[in-house]
Amino acid sequence: MSEPPPLAIWAVDKPAGPTSHDIVAGVRRGLARGVKVGHAGTLDPFATGLLLMLVGRGTRLARYLTGLDKTYRARLRLGWVSSSGDPDGEVTATGVAVPGADTVRAAAAGLVGRRRQQVPELSAVKVRGVALHRRVRRGEQVEPPEREVEVHSLTVDHGPDAAGVVSLNVRCSKGTYLRTLAAELGERLGCGAYCEALRRTAVGDIDVTAAVAPEEVSAVGGLALRTALGHLGARELVPAEVAGVAHGRPVAGSGEGPVGLWRGERLVAVARPGSEGWLRPEVVLA
Numbered sequence: 001m002s003e004p005p006p007l008a009i010w011a012v013d014k015p016a017g018p019t020s021h022d023i024v025a026g027v028r029r030g031l032a033r034g035v036k037v038g039h040a041g042t043l044d045p046f047a048t049g050l051l052l053m054l055v056g057r058g059t060r061l062a063r064y065l066t067g068l069d070k071t072y073r074a075r076l077r078l079g080w081v082s083s084s085g086d087p088d089g090e091v092t093a094t095g096v097a098v099p100g101a102d103t104v105r106a107a108a109a110g111l112v113g114r115r116r117q118q119v120p121e122l123s124a125v126k127v128r129g130v131a132l133h134r135r136v137r138r139g140e141q142v143e144p145p146e147r148e149v150e151v152h153s154l155t156v157d158h159g160p161d162a163a164g165v166v167s168l169n170v171r172c173s174k175g176t177y178l179r180t181l182a183a184e185l186g187e188r189l190g191c192g193a194y195c196e197a198l199r200r201t202a203v204g205d206i207d208v209t210a211a212v213a214p215e216e217v218s219a220v221g222g223l224a225l226r227t228a229l230g231h232l233g234a235r236e237l238v239p240a241e242v243a244g245v246a247h248g249r250p251v252a253g254s255g256e257g258p259v260g261l262w263r264g265e266r267l268v269a270v271a272r273p274g275s276e277g278w279l280r281p282e283v284v285l286a
Helices: 020-029 057-064 101-109 132-137 178-189 239-246
Strands: 007-014 037-039 048-056 070-078 080-082 091-093 113-118 146-158 165-172 193-203 233-236 259-263 266-273 278-284
Touching: 007 020, 007 057, 020 037, 020 048, 037 057, 048 057, 057 278, 070 178, 080 178, 101 146, 101 178, 113 178, 165 178, 165 193, 178 193, 239 259, 239 266, 239 278, 259 278
Parallel strands: 048 193, 080 193, 233 259
Antiparallel strands: 007 048, 037 048, 070 165, 070 193, 080 091, 113 146, 146 165, 259 266, 266 278
């Protein structure tokens, strides 16, 4: 009897330098030929920290992970600006004095809440099917799209010090660009700012302390699926229901959003609440 296709979700600690795509490609090279690999939320090359890696049938669960809130630790440098908003761009001193800690904290607090945020020009967001950074580097004139994001909390942990460095902890919705927030803070303060270093410390309730190095990812193991998908509703299946769900048939139940259909620790499917008290499978993993 052949082995079932792999299904794994891994918490990976991304190093600075490679793109998220580079990490995926490296993991794929270390697995058996044909095993799918993906991720659930891009990190910029200069950023480090938690990247959720999806292996095999786990790639089908990306839609349930990409929308989770993210938590970051960011180091900003005030009194300077960057053409890309990060250390990879052309960095220039503004020559404007950095205000005191109380002023910085008050301006940072003003960034909390819902807002329209323009996507950075040098980003992986696709415009008409092509990554924005590729269009910009080809010399195309492109208006970066805007998106609605939400900053749930933003606290200043340190600074500004003598070099103008400020450390922040930020919890925000998906799609929020911290380098754009840094630039906005610099504008509010009048001295300019850019994101000098960035580390993602959590995705939803999954913490970077659970992460491993990219080279440790394999086709089996990783996070317990109950942990990785703990934000979903859950419905336990009795043995007689498993075969039906595996063939896409609905089961009785309700929920506010996606619901995991479980038989013990085995995830059989993820369903959506339908009409008349039914849960209809939209991703079958059995």
